[in-house]
Amino acid sequence: MLHIVLYRPEIAPNTGNIGRMCALTNSRLHLIHPLGFVINDRNLRRAGMDYWRALDVHEHADWAAFRRSPHAPRRLWLFTTKARRSFWQADFQDGDGLVFGNEGSGAPDWLHAEIGEDFRVTIPQANPALRSLNLSTAAGIACYEALRQTGLLGAGRPN
Numbered sequence: 001m002l003h004i005v006l007y008r009p010e011i012a013p014n015t016g017n018i019g020r021m022c023a024l025t026n027s028r029l030h031l032i033h034p035l036g037f038v039i040n041d042r043n044l045r046r047a048g049m050d051y052w053r054a055l056d057v058h059e060h061a062d063w064a065a066f067r068r069s070p071h072a073p074r075r076l077w078l079f080t081t082k083a084r085r086s087f088w089q090a091d092f093q094d095g096d097g098l099v100f101g102n103e104g105s106g107a108p109d110w111l112h113a114e115i116g117e118d119f120r121v122t123i124p125q126a127n128p129a130l131r132s133l134n135l136s137t138a139a140g141i142a143c144y145e146a147l148r149q150t151g152l153l154g155a156g157r158p159n
Contacts, residue, residue, distance in 0.1 A: 002027040002146055003073040003097035004139055007063070007111065010036030010103045017136035019055050021143060025153055029057045030097070032066050063111070073097030076115050079142050080107055081132050083120040090121050092146035100142075103135050 004027055009015045015031070022029040039052075039059075060066035076097045077090060099115065101107030112120060123133060123141055132138070147153040 001095060002092075002143060002150070002152060003030060003095070004028070004143060005030040005032065005066070005073075005076070005097045005099040006102075006135075006139075007032045007099060007107055008034060008036070008102045009135065011135070012037040014103060014134065014136040016052075018139045019057065020051060021136075021140055022057075023051050023055045025143060025147060026056075027143060027147075028071065029055060030066060030069075030072065031057065031059045032063055033059060033061050036102070076119060077142075078107055078112065078115040078120045079123065079138060080112065080120055081122055082106075082112060083122040084117070085121050086124050087121040087142060087145060088124075090146075090149075092149045094150050094152060096146060096150075098139070098142050098146060100135060100139055106132075 002025065004018060004022055006015060006018065006029070009031065019029055021027070058069065058071050060069060066072055073095055075093065075095065076099050077092070078099045079087065080101065099107070101111070123138055125133070133141070
């Protein structure tokens, strides 16, 4: 199983898109609080997250609670614009966690330090003058590359 870890996400529709992807790929979603929105039926419906109850989602009070959780992955990869290695150079394994900072400020420096340079990767972009990809787009790219490498998704359904 792959784990998608969102550190203090701020925008409900991004989290909703990522949740849908996790449900479709049988990946576990970890939400590290505080969130920038409230997860309730009204917000879930508005963000089109009617599948939320079928999702394997774990909420954690903070980073320390996430790290103590028996459901947390042992190995973490931080996706960040502050990495030297491309995610194509990573060697993803079954059970890995893909960590993403929030939409406003990304991941804090202490999180970069905790994960370490060997497990920080970036998604290359042709125009470095622009800031970065949208959170849900980045998570989708990363998730599917990790699934491809590990074979966890299989061949998929035929068309």
